Amino acid sequence: MITRLCPLRAAPPATLMGLAALAHAQALAPPEVPEAIKAPAGENVVFRAHATGAQIYVCGRGADGKSQWTLKAPDAELRDDQGALVGHHSAGPSWRHNDGSEVTGKAVARSESPDADSIPWLLVSATAHAGRGVLARVTSIQRINTVGGQPPPAKTCDPARHKGKEARVPYRADYYFYAAASH
Template identity: 80%
Template sequence: MATLLGIAALAYAEVPARPEVPEAITAPAGEQVMFRARASGAQIYVCGRGADGKSQWTLKAPEAELRDDQGALIGHHAGGPSWRHQDGSEVSGKAVARVESPDADSIPWLLVTAVSHEGNGAFTRVTSIQRINTLGGQPPPAATCDPLKHKGKEARVPYRADYYFYAPAGNTPRN
């Protein structure tokens, strides 16, 4: 019986509280945190020319593993942006707000609104995602991109972040 209770406790681990964030990226009222995932991976940039004709590194896509608070792999983050859980569920979104990271060498903090879902599982009811506590991930200096010599060259810049997944209040939190 004790083993069964222990398994049940792990399945419904304590849900983190809403993080304190700038107002611009606060999740909508009526949503609650379902769970937090710790991401570790890379922001992938491509060398080319910007609209102004100047050399620049442009974001191609993120590529990161998502882990729970105990360090267990729970999914992956990729371009779109999208998040795929180990249970097969997936959510894709669109960034609707951003604030600069307190660390100038780190990518901005974001509020993302879900635009589509696949599968049935942990990400099925997700409506908003926050990316906060970023570390790294900024593009290389523009001077290192020469489109005449390196057009299409990719640079993988390591980054870490916390992602908070929200759903309408009253949904059972799971990860």
């Protein structure tokens, strides 16, 4: 009797990355954070990423007519605990994973960073999703452990001479992504 073996097909890389991220998520515990930015009850950490990049500010006038730097967008690489590039953080705010999933959100709470020279810690609520993968069902995002990213001093912004000028301020942060617990 001859047995015919079917060749195994490899799973697409995006599927493998998504499965690896899900397996990794099982071991993630929520970080210790101020009460104001705790994730809602019933949500569990499904992914964690370390961001390195810049907060981009634009010179202009505030509602009060005074010179100020206004946040335009973040621009950061997202890396996993092993340092592998797993995605990108950009305007929206939006986070895109290499598995094709994406989440966009809106800040709903903040807590000042323990480091006064760093941007605040945030709790972000998801407002939109795209693709399938680890970020597809994210409901909340925390930005913590921030380093840098504060806007330049207002005196360095003269809208008469620099209106629209951009400043890229280096920053780092950890992002924790939460989803409703599965039953």
